[in-house]
Amino acid sequence: MTYQWQTVLGYLPQYLHAALLALRITVLAFILATVCATVAALARNSSVGMLRLVAGVYVEVIRNTPVLLQIFIVFFALPSFGLHFHAVTAGVLALGINVGAYMCEVFRAGIASVTRGQTEAAQILGLSRRQTFVFVVVPQALRNVYPATVNNLLQVLLGTSLLTAIAVPEITGVAIVINARTLLFVQVFLMALLLYLVLSNLLSLAAAVLGRVIFRPPLPIGFVGPRLPRFKRPGRPERAVVS
Amino acid sequence: MRLGRVQVTLVATAVAAAALTGCTPGGGNGDSSSGGGGSVSSALKAIQQRGEVRVGDCLSFAPFGFKDKSGKPDGYDVDIAKELAKSLGVKLNVVDTTSANRIPNLQTDKVDVVFCNFTRNGEREKEVGFTDPYVVATESLLVRKSSGIKSAQDLKGKTVATVKGSTNADVLAEKGIHVDTQQYDTSQAAILAVKQGQADTMIEDSNFLTYQAKENPSLTVTKGALVPLEYNAFGVKQGDQVWTNYLNHFLFELNASGQNKVLYHKWFGVNPRYPLQPRY
Numbered sequence: 001m002t003y004q005w006q007t008v009l010g011y012l013p014q015y016l017h018a019a020l021l022a023l024r025i026t027v028l029a030f031i032l033a034t035v036c037a038t039v040a041a042l043a044r045n046s047s048v049g050m051l052r053l054v055a056g057v058y059v060e061v062i063r064n065t066p067v068l069l070q071i072f073i074v075f076f077a078l079p080s081f082g083l084h085f086h087a088v089t090a091g092v093l094a095l096g097i098n099v100g101a102y103m104c105e106v107f108r109a110g111i112a113s114v115t116r117g118q119t120e121a122a123q124i125l126g127l128s129r130r131q132t133f134v135f136v137v138v139p140q141a142l143r144n145v146y147p148a149t150v151n152n153l154l155q156v157l158l159g160t161s162l163l164t165a166i167a168v169p170e171i172t173g174v175a176i177v178i179n180a181r182t183l184l185f186v187q188v189f190l191m192a193l194l195l196y197l198v199l200s201n202l203l204s205l206a207a208a209v210l211g212r213v214i215f216r217p218p219l220p221i222g223f224v225g226p227r228l229p230r231f232k233r234p235g236r237p238e239r240a241v242v243s
Numbered sequence: 244m245r246l247g248r249v250q251v252t253l254v255a256t257a258v259a260a261a262a263l264t265g266c267t268p269g270g271g272n273g274d275s276s277s278g279g280g281g282s283v284s285s286a287l288k289a290i291q292q293r294g295e296v297r298v299g300d301c302l303s304f305a306p307f308g309f310k311d312k313s314g315k316p317d318g319y320d321v322d323i324a325k326e327l328a329k330s331l332g333v334k335l336n337v338v339d340t341t342s343a344n345r346i347p348n349l350q351t352d353k354v355d356v357v358f359c360n361f362t363r364n365g366e367r368e369k370e371v372g373f374t375d376p377y378v379v380a381t382e383s384l385l386v387r388k389s390s391g392i393k394s395a396q397d398l399k400g401k402t403v404a405t406v407k408g409s410t411n412a413d414v415l416a417e418k419g420i421h422v423d424t425q426q427y428d429t430s431q432a433a434i435l436a437v438k439q440g441q442a443d444t445m446i447e448d449s450n451f452l453t454y455q456a457k458e459n460p461s462l463t464v465t466k467g468a469l470v471p472l473e474y475n476a477f478g479v480k481q482g483d484q485v486w487t488n489y490l491n492h493f494l495f496e497l498n499a500s501g502q503n504k505v506l507y508h509k510w511f512g513v514n515p516r517y518p519l520q521p522r523y
Contacts, residue, residue: 075441076432076435076441079439079440079441080439084440084441165428166432167426167432169426176343177408177426180342180343180408
């Protein structure tokens with residue numbers, strides 16, 4: 001192990017602290033994003049024109065502007081209106097609102113992809129609109145949106161790197177500071193890169209395991225674990241079933 | 244040994260490959276900069292051959308360096324850089340840099356000299372070379388007028404905004420005052436944080452802060468000096484004595500003719516407070 005790597009590995013506690021902070025921000029922002037996305041998706045699909053308008057404006061404005069600018073506005077501009085947020089809170093808010101807009105569109109696509117036959121059959125069976133939505137549409141939509149939502153989760157994780165602009169001590173910010181002290185840029189930034197790789201792979205793995213647990217096969221994402229002989233591979237037609 | 248262009252490229256590639264695998268190229272600091280002729284390779288020769296001097300300056304640090312309305316670099320540092328280019332008889336190319344990457348820019352030959360209000364200290368002398376001082380500064384606090392902070396003693400438990408890569412907040416740790424530090428990418432971001440109430444103060448060069456308080460009526464600078472005087476000089480690549488000598492001579496002429504004082508007054512509105520060389 002060369003002297004440079006030893007020096008950089010000496011900063012490991014700071015890196016890990018930053019990684020934990022990044023993970024915390026990711027989880028909180030993702031929860032906020034899910035809430036925003038659900039509300040916005042419902043609003044955009046509702047029959048009330050005002051709701052559709054407000055949600056539409058939210059999604060279009062947020063998706064068509066850079067997230068770094070949004071972070072700056074939440075942290076630097078809102079205090080002029082009396083809203084002071086601590087850097088981490090501002091980061092969670094900005095990232096949550098931003099990815100929420102993207103997730104809203106994913107959710108809407110997922111809901112729309114549940115075939116009309118399902119809702120019609122549910123209505124015929126006497127389920128109310130709300131029951132139809134909660135018990136018939138959502139489980140199927142969830143399976144449809146799952147891979148894209150995991151993508152959005154990783155988008156949040158990588159978006160935390162932009163929070164360095166508002167002085168949040170997360171991985172990228174810490175790497176820049178350590179680099180300024182030691183000037184070992186190759187090792188310092190490789191270390192940061194590795195941390196991001198580890199974190200995003202951990203999150204993907206957790207998502208895959210969760211997907212396997214809550215979804216019946218065929219699973220919407222790659223297998224984790226041995227292939228069980230009972231279930232056909234997705235794409236392979238099953239034996240003809242009389243419906 | 245004459246180094247042709249092919250050999251220089253090969254050497255540079257080998258050095259880059261060695262750096263990537265973590266080995267230090269043995270003291271080969273000055274070897275890759277000259278294009279031909281002579282046993283002494285110096286940035287000075289490279290500048291004359293190129294016909295252009297690349298000056299690294301922090302263009303987000305008014306009034307030392309900033310971009311004017313048409314986007315061209317301007318400021319106290321830039322004025323001195325123009326004088327330098329004039330004395331060399333070459334074109335001036337001002338390269339925007341930041342506190343965090345000024346040393347890497349020097350070491351990777353992206354610039355020939357770095358201005359950027361570079362404080363000379365022993366720690367940095369290990370990585371880069373310095374010329375004689377060209378401006379003297381100390382550190383003060385930039386605070387909101389309404390905050391009531393008068394000195395460093397009022398800072399216990401408050402938040403301090405600094406710039407990534409600067410050592411300004413270390414003075415508080417030395418005095419045993421516990422603060423929360425926030426590190427921003429640019430000094431403008433740090434000032435904005437103080438103005439908007441996201442941080443309580445910013446510790447920075449007193450000259451710079453005086454100018455900022457002039458521009459922002461809601462902010463003010465505390466009177467005391469936090470640290471012993473800082474002598475700011477030009478940064479050059481370590482080991483290039485020929486270039487350092489030239490720059491020192493240039494600075495001597497700049498000071499002896501009074502031109503430095505005139506430029507300082509133009510940008511800060513007052514004469515320089517402290518003499519460039521201490522008397523002892």
